[in-house]
Amino acid sequence: MLTLLKIEWLKVKKYKAFWIIFAFLILLFPSVTMGFGRMLSEFTKGTPGVDAVLGGPFDFNQVFLTAAYLNNGLNIAWGMLLILMIGNEFQNRTIRQNVIDGQQRNDIITSKLILVGIFSLFSALLLMASGFIAGLIFAKNSFHFNADLFEVFGTFLFASFMQMLFALVFAFLLKRPALSVILYLGYTVFVENILVIILVAIFKTTYVKLFFTQAADELTTVALTKKYPVNGSMDALPAEAPWIACVLYAALILFFLYRYINRTILK
Amino acid sequence: MVLQVSNLHKHFGKVHALKNVSLQIPKGSVFGILGPNGSGKTTMLGIVTDMQKSDSGSYSWFGKGTDFQLRKRVGSLIETPNFYTYLNAYDNLKITQLISGRGDDAEIKNVLKRLDLLDKGHIKFGNFSLGMKQRLAVAAAIMGNPDVLILDEPTNGLDPEGIAFMRTILLELAAEGKTIIIASHLLEEVQKVCTHVAILQFGDLLAQGKVEELLGTSYKIILEADCVTSLESALKSKFKAINHIEVGKNQLSLSLNEKVLAQDVNAFCFENKVILSRLEVVGTKLEDKFLEITRKN
Numbered sequence: 001m002l003t004l005l006k007i008e009w010l011k012v013k014k015y016k017a018f019w020i021i022f023a024f025l026i027l028l029f030p031s032v033t034m035g036f037g038r039m040l041s042e043f044t045k046g047t048p049g050v051d052a053v054l055g056g057p058f059d060f061n062q063v064f065l066t067a068a069y070l071n072n073g074l075n076i077a078w079g080m081l082l083i084l085m086i087g088n089e090f091q092n093r094t095i096r097q098n099v100i101d102g103q104q105r106n107d108i109i110t111s112k113l114i115l116v117g118i119f120s121l122f123s124a125l126l127l128m129a130s131g132f133i134a135g136l137i138f139a140k141n142s143f144h145f146n147a148d149l150f151e152v153f154g155t156f157l158f159a160s161f162m163q164m165l166f167a168l169v170f171a172f173l174l175k176r177p178a179l180s181v182i183l184y185l186g187y188t189v190f191v192e193n194i195l196v197i198i199l200v201a202i203f204k205t206t207y208v209k210l211f212f213t214q215a216a217d218e219l220t221t222v223a224l225t226k227k228y229p230v231n232g233s234m235d236a237l238p239a240e241a242p243w244i245a246c247v248l249y250a251a252l253i254l255f256f257l258y259r260y261i262n263r264t265i266l267k
Numbered sequence: 268m269v270l271q272v273s274n275l276h277k278h279f280g281k282v283h284a285l286k287n288v289s290l291q292i293p294k295g296s297v298f299g300i301l302g303p304n305g306s307g308k309t310t311m312l313g314i315v316t317d318m319q320k321s322d323s324g325s326y327s328w329f330g331k332g333t334d335f336q337l338r339k340r341v342g343s344l345i346e347t348p349n350f351y352t353y354l355n356a357y358d359n360l361k362i363t364q365l366i367s368g369r370g371d372d373a374e375i376k377n378v379l380k381r382l383d384l385l386d387k388g389h390i391k392f393g394n395f396s397l398g399m400k401q402r403l404a405v406a407a408a409i410m411g412n413p414d415v416l417i418l419d420e421p422t423n424g425l426d427p428e429g430i431a432f433m434r435t436i437l438l439e440l441a442a443e444g445k446t447i448i449i450a451s452h453l454l455e456e457v458q459k460v461c462t463h464v465a466i467l468q469f470g471d472l473l474a475q476g477k478v479e480e481l482l483g484t485s486y487k488i489i490l491e492a493d494c495v496t497s498l499e500s501a502l503k504s505k506f507k508a509i510n511h512i513e514v515g516k517n518q519l520s521l522s523l524n525e526k527v528l529a530q531d532v533n534a535f536c537f538e539n540k541v542i543l544s545r546l547e548v549v550g551t552k553l554e555d556k557f558l559e560i561t562r563k564n
Contacts, residue, residue, distance in 0.1 A: 007365050014354055088352075097349035100316045101366045101407075102339035265319040 004111040011085070012115070021081045025123070028074055030130035033067040037138040058138035064152040065227055067131035068159075068220040075160045075216075076188055078119045079167030080181050086112065086168070087177025096266035109257045112168060120160035127156050148227075155223045162216035162246045165253050172257060188213050206237050210245040218242035268330060269294050269415050269446045270315060275324035277310055277470075284310040286470040287324065292448060292463070297441045299457040299478075300450040301557055302467035308450040311467070312345055312419055329414070339367045342413035344421055348404030352393035356384055356403050359392055360410060369411020378406040382436070398429040405436060416440065419450045434459070458553035468561050482551045488521045488532055491545035495519055498539055505535055518545075 012018050037058045057066040089095045095108055128149070135143060167184055174180040192213055199208040209218050219242045226239045270292040277285040285307045292298045300308050313319045315326050316338060328337040350359040360375045370378075379385045382402040387395070395403065401421065408416055421437070422430045434456060440447060441460050451457050457464065458478065465475035474481060490498075499512050499519060508527050513520040521532075529548050536543050 003365055007362055010354070010358055010362055010365075011351060014358065016353070092352055093347070093349035094351055096318055098362075098366055099318060100338070100343045100345060101363050102335055102341075102368070103366045104335045105317070263320070265313075267318075 001110075001114070004107060005114055008111050008115055015085065017084050018081060021077050022122070025074060025077055025126060028077075029067075029071050029126040030133050032070050032074070033063075033130045033134040034137060036066075036070055037063075037134045041138055056140065058134060059141050060135045060139045060143045061146060061148045061152075062227070063135040063139060064128065064131040064149060065220075065224045067127055067134060068152050068156045069224045071127055071130065072156075072159060072163075072217055072220045075123055075163035076167075076185065078123060078160065079164050079170075079184060079188075082112065082115065082119070082164055082167050083171040083180045083184055084177050085115075086171035087175060087180050090175040091177060093267070099266055105261050106258055108261050109168075109254075112171075113254075116161060116164040116168065119164060120157050123160040124153050124157040128153060151223070155219050158243075158246065159216045159219040162219070162250065163213065165250055166213045166216065168257060169253055172260060207241065209237065210242060212249070215242050215245040215249060219246060268292060269296075270326065270328055270448070271330065272311070272315065272326045273324055275311060275314060275326065276322045277307075277314065277319070278322060283470045285314075285321070288467070288470070288472045289324075290465050290472060290475050292446065294446055295444050296463045297447045297449065297461045299461035299464040300448065300467065301454065301457065301464055301553075302450075303452075303561065305469070306467040307470040308467055309346060309419055310470075312343075312417055312448070312450060316341070316343055316345060316417065318345070339369065340414040341417060342367075342369070342408035342410065342415070343417040343419075344401075344404040344408045345417065345419040347423070348400040350392040350400075350403065350407075353391060355389050355391050356395070356406075357388040359403065360407055363407040363410060367411065367413075369413060374411055378410045381409070382406040383432075397424050398426065398432075401425055401429065401433070405433070409440065415446045415448065417448045420452070421449065422451065422453060422456070430456075454554040454557055455552070464553070466557060466560055473560050478553065482553065482556055486523055486551055487549040488523065488527065488529060489545065489547045489549060490519045490521070490532070490536065490543055491517055492536070492541050492543045493517055495536070495541055495543070498536060498541060501539060502532075502535070506532070 040058065056062060086095075098108070099105060131152075132143070166188070170180045170184040170187075174183065192211065196208055196211055196214055199211065200206065209215075218237060222237050222239055222242050268291045272288060272290050274287045274289055275285050276283075276287050288307070288311060300311070302308050310319070314321045315328070317333070317335065326333065328341070331337055351362070354362075356379065357375060360378070361372075364370050364375060376385065376388075379388050382405055384399065384402055384406060387399060392400065392403065401424070405418070405421065408418065418437075422433050425433060430453075437447070437449070437456075437460050447460075449457065449461065461478055463475070463477055464481060466473045495517060496514050496519060499514060502519070502521065503509055503512065506521075506523070506527050508523045508525045509521050510524050511522040513522070529546055533543060533546055
């Protein structure tokens with residue numbers, strides 16, 4: 001495991017796209033959270049009783065859940081990075097060479113899962129930092145340490161992990177970096193959202209929102225609405241539903257990836 | 268045996284890339300796998316290096332099976348040099364070293380030096396010339412002194428200087444007694460270094476064995492002189508080892524099954540009042556044998 005980590009670090013540390021996306025996310029996480037905080041404070045300025053209705057979304061520690069909800073989509077950038085890295089490895093035939101040199105095929109997947117884990121951790125830490133900064137600026141109360149922090153951290157960590165796991169499917173199935181990134185973005189940002197709207201209209205059930213990558217989004221959405229039922233949504237999903245769906249998806253994806261890599265021809 | 272291949276079969280759609288191929292590669296041999304494009308050479312090397320799976324049949328490294336740990340004892344360059352384009356030569360070799368477990372940092376410098384790349388270690392692989400890329404791939408393959416080397420078309424795309432450099436390295440490695448499996452089109456090069464060969468065509472194994480056994484004792488004597496062609500039947504009667512005579516303008520090319528002394532032929536011609544202007548003994552080239560076997564099939 002340590003050797004795999006060393007190998008992945010050697011690959012990542014001089015990969016420009018990694019540092020560009022990392023820098024982009026370091027800037028974007030707090031920017032998105034603070035941007036919305038500023039917008040909200042502008043709109044609600046001088047409006048009495050608004051906090052009672054909204055529940056103070058930028059107060060401590062609600063601000064972390066709000067930040068998780070707002071920044072969830074940014075995990076797609078990590079997914080894109082993984083797709084680019086893996087696509088380049090297939091294109092330059094380095095995955096093939098690594099196997100020739102004695103790497104176990106399973107280790108190809110394991111090494112990428114290590115990256116997914118590390119990127120998810122980065123993402124969750126960035127979320128907590130951006131939530132904290134936004135809270136310092138916009139909260140009307142002071143920071144207090146409680147179990148909610150761990151819940152938000154854990155939920156976002158898992159949501160990030162899942163988003164990247166879905167990206168791995170695109171990366172390993174399509175193998176071509178540009179094509180995979182375009183299809184991944186097109187699918188997660190547009191196609192799937194439209195598909196879910198249509199399916200909800202047809203089947204009249206919110207469980208459709210657990211369709212593929214939407215399940216990862218629902219982790220933070222459900223967590224937020226569970227804690228702070230702003231509109232008291234009647235058709236909200238049970239809190240466990242996205243967790244169960246994501247665990248099932250994760251098991252299926254891992255089974256598929258390990259099986260696929262052991263059977264595919266490494267050209 | 269270093270590698271034992273038994274009844275390996277592989278098809279892609281309707282194309283049978285390998286048809287029940289069996290061969291044995293002895294320790295310390297320089298084993299040439301010869302065959303035209305599409306003969307199944309790379310498919311076979313791909314299977315024994317786990318790039319692809321066979322439909323049936325089996326192979327065994329060092330008599331121990333197919334475990335990935337055994338591949339770490341094999342240094343391979345298959346088809347093209349494959350490295351991370353944005354990493355320099357040193358970092359690329361470091362990755363090979365971490366995966367294969369062969370060598371250390373000092374060994375990386377050693378192989379870079381041996382392949383004349385020491386001063387290029389900091390240059391990104393993407394900025395390498397084709398010759399440098401090929402040399403880096405050989406450096407990765409020989410790093411940490413593996414038990415076996417697989418070189419698939421190691422001179423592909425190289426200029427004459429690069430080919431000469433590669434030949435020198437190959438001869439050095441062969442002289443060190445390393446087991447080398449080499450797939451190549453350059454039969455003259457192969458004949459210079461190989462102790463054993465296997466000939467593949469359309470997925471069939473046509474021949475395999477020691478080079479000298481494959482070439483046999485057959486050879487040619489070429490005679491040139493005015494009126495030498497008049498001796499054709501006389502030569503056939505005198506030397507029973509002649510199995511075929513090719514007649515050219517003032518030239519006879521005698522194909523012989525067994526040894527005939529050149530001076531006896533010269534004396535016979537002289538006795539028949541023919542003064543030879545050329546008398547040359549030519550051993551059978553691997554290329555001739557290869558063409559003979561592949562055309563027959």
